[in-house]
Amino acid sequence: MRVLVVDDERNIRKTLVVCLQGLGCQVTEAGTPAAALEALARAPHDVALVDLRLGREDGLDLLPRLLAERPGLDVVMITAYAAFDTAVEAIKRGAKDYLPKPFTPAQIKRVIEAARERRDLERRLLELEEQLADAAPEVSLESTSAPMRAVMEVVSRAAAHDVPVLLRGESGTGKSVLARALHRMSPRRERPFFVVNCPALDEQLLASEMFGHAKGAFTGAVRDQPGRVEAAEGGTLFLDEVGEIPPAVQVKLLRFLQDKQFERLGDSRTRNADVRIVAATNRDLEKAVREGHFREDLLFRLNVVELTVPPLRDRQDEVLPLARLFLAFFARAGRRAPPELTAEAERALLAYPWPGNVRELRNAIERAVILSPGQKLAPEAFPERIASHAAGRPSMGGDFTAEEIEREHILRVLARSKTQEEAARILGLDASTLWRKRRKYEDG
Numbered sequence: 126m127r128v129l130v131v132d133d134e135r136n137i138r139k140t141l142v143v144c145l146q147g148l149g150c151q152v153t154e155a156g157t158p159a160a161a162l163e164a165l166a167r168a169p170h171d172v173a174l175v176d177l178r179l180g181r182e183d184g185l186d187l188l189p190r191l192l193a194e195r196p197g198l199d200v201v202m203i204t205a206y207a208a209f210d211t212a213v214e215a216i217k218r219g220a221k222d223y224l225p226k227p228f229t230p231a232q233i234k235r236v237i238e239a240a241r242e243r244r245d246l247e248r249r250l251l252e253l254e255e256q257l258a259d260a261a262p263e264v265s266l267e268s269t270s271a272p273m274r275a276v277m278e279v280v281s282r283a284a285a286h287d288v289p290v291l292l293r294g295e296s297g298t299g300k301s302v303l304a305r306a307l308h309r310m311s312p313r314r315e316r317p318f319f320v321v322n323c324p325a326l327d328e329q330l331l332a333s334e335m336f337g338h339a340k341g342a343f344t345g346a347v348r349d350q351p352g353r354v355e356a357a358e359g360g361t362l363f364l365d366e367v368g369e370i371p372p373a374v375q376v377k378l379l380r381f382l383q384d385k386q387f388e389r390l391g392d393s394r395t396r397n398a399d400v401r402i403v404a405a406t407n408r409d410l411e412k413a414v415r416e417g418h419f420r421e422d423l424l425f426r427l428n429v430v431e432l433t434v435p436p437l438r439d440r441q442d443e444v445l446p447l448a449r450l451f452l453a454f455f456a457r458a459g460r461r462a463p464p465e466l467t468a469e470a471e472r473a474l475l476a477y478p479w480p481g482n483v484r485e486l487r488n489a490i491e492r493a494v495i496l497s498p499g500q501k502l503a504p505e506a507f508p509e510r511i512a513s514h515a516a517g518r519p520s521m522g523g524d525f526t527a528e529e530i531e532r533e534h535i536l537r538v539l540a541r542s543k544t545q546e547e548a549a550r551i552l553g554l555d556a557s558t559l560w561r562k563r564r565k566y567e568d569g
Contacts, residue, residue: 126241127151127169131161131187132176132203141174144233158187165194166394169351169358172240174224177204177211185211188218193340193349197247199240203228270442272435276303283430284310289382291367291427292405294434297484300405301365303434308361313401316360319353324369332374333390335362336381342391354387354398361401367427368408368419375420378402382426402427437479437486444474447483451490452502464493464500469515473504476514498545499563505536532566539563 128150130141138154145152153170155161158179164170173191177184188200202215205226212223221243222236283290284307292300301320308318321335329343337352353362364370370378381387382402386395404427413419437444448466456463466474479485493506504512535552542548549559 126171126237126244127153128237129153129155129161129164129170129173131155131158131173131179131184133157133178133180134176137176141233144230145237147230148234148237150237158182158190161187162190162194165191165198166396168397169195169355170198171244172199172201172237174201174203174236177202177215185214185218188215188220192219196349196351199243201236201240270435270440272439273443276432276434277306279430279432280307281310283307283432285312286430287312287401288429289402289404289427290430290432292403292432292434294405294407295436295480295482296407297482298434298436299483300434301363303432304361304363304403304405307403308363308401311361311401313360317357318361318363319357320363320365321353323364323366328371328373329390331370332377335374336377336387336389337392338390339392342389346391349389349392352389354381354400355396357400358398359400361403364402364404366406366408367404368406368410368413372418372420375423379420379423379426382423437482441475444479444486445471447486448474448490451487452494455491455494459494461494462500464497464502467501467503470502470504470506473507473512473515477511496542497539499539503536503566505533505539531562535559535562536566 126149128145130138130145130152132138132141133156135156138156142152142154150172153164153168155164156179161173161175165173175184175187175191179187184202184204188202191198191200199221200219201222201224202212202220203224203226204211215223222239224232224236280303290304290307292303294300305318308314321331323331326334332338333342333346333350333352335352336354337350338346340346340349364378377387381398385397385399387398388395410419410424414421414424445466449463452466453463474486481488489507489511492508493502497506504515506512535548538551539545539548542551545559545563546556549556552559554562
């Protein structure tokens with residue numbers, strides 16, 4: 126935790142530095158308001174201990190300026206002139222706490238512990254928001270496929286080394302899952318992990334999302350706002366589809382990778398942040414470099430460690446385990462028992478080439494669980510492009526019995542009907558007859 130000590134008395138600063146360093150904090154000293162603002166501009170801090178009287182200046186006046194420079198900073202006012210009204214005013218202006226002099230090491234410890242708890246809670250809430258925004262079951266990274274085992278071996282080695290990592294591969298192969306795994310294996314695991322979805326924003330909004338903006342930087346910028354780089358201090362920032370970053374933002378990212386320095390949009394102050402960059406792309410970046418759409422020097426900075434995630438069609442032994450994982454997840458979400466795959470459904474899933482990879486499999490299973498109320502999923506529960514890969518499926522005019530054709534038709538109608546009553550109306554059967562036929566065909 127980084128702590129800024131702002132006090133015009135050198136002895137007080139030294140006492141606080143010794144105490145704070147004993148609590149494992151990195152400490153910066155400032156004797157004046159100007160020095161305090163310069164320190165915040167150079168590097169992000171978590172806590173500021175600010176004396177109420179700074180020579181001829183008032184610490185209360187400095188408080189909002191500190192918060193404007195570093196929104197989210199925990200400011201604790203310290204003073205030898207404690208008064209109830211002053212404490213109330215400090216809290217109104219955004220202070221988190223108020224500490225009267227003389228204070229003890231135990232009081233300082235309580236202040237720092239409270240700040241750490243708030244930081245941990247904020248981090249967990251932000252991570253939860255990220256996870257809820259892309260809600261999905263936690264995919265196991267243990268694989269029996271040789272290509273994925275090779276990838277995970279490199280991930281585990283790269284995690285320990287604080288260098289950028291570039292994940293390549295088709296859309297939906299699980300690059301974001303690997304990025305999270307790399308973060309969890311790294312020394313940064315206790316710090317934040319944030320995602321920036323690069324294609325989702327235009328140039329201005331992407332620059333703001335990554336590096337923050339100053340009040341008035343653009344229409345709608347009503348206050349200073351830090352970006353993901355500052356929020357991820359000490360942790361990992363995952364840039365999804367980095368090949369889509371506009372040229373102007375590429376320049377900013379290159380500078381940050383080189384020097385760990387950046388400026389918020391609309392602000393000339395240079396800031397520093399300690400953040401690891403992991404990027405992913407499904408584009409041919411070398412081709413983009415040749416065509417002038419992507420900077421070659423940025424590519425070299427991003428791919429210090431490079432990994433290509435194999436497509437699902439090359440990891441066929443993962444298809445059914447993943448399908449069952451998704452079945453259990455979406456069944457729990459729907460408050461029902463996990464359905465089972467029939468042998469035909471398994472054959473269809475294994476035979477399908479999965480151009481959309483793991484994401485397409487996930488979506489297909491979610492659809493099947495929602496639209497198929499039965500406890501056995503036949504090929505008909507899946508979209509036709511997948512179901513058609515089941516071997517020996519009956520078709521009109523083929524060498525199949527009338528019963529096989531009937532079975533195929535009934536199961537298809539059931540798969541696309543919201544209720545069994547709706548399916549019965551479509552088929553022209555009474556509900557009890559359809560129930561008997563369904564049991565017969567699903568068990569067969």
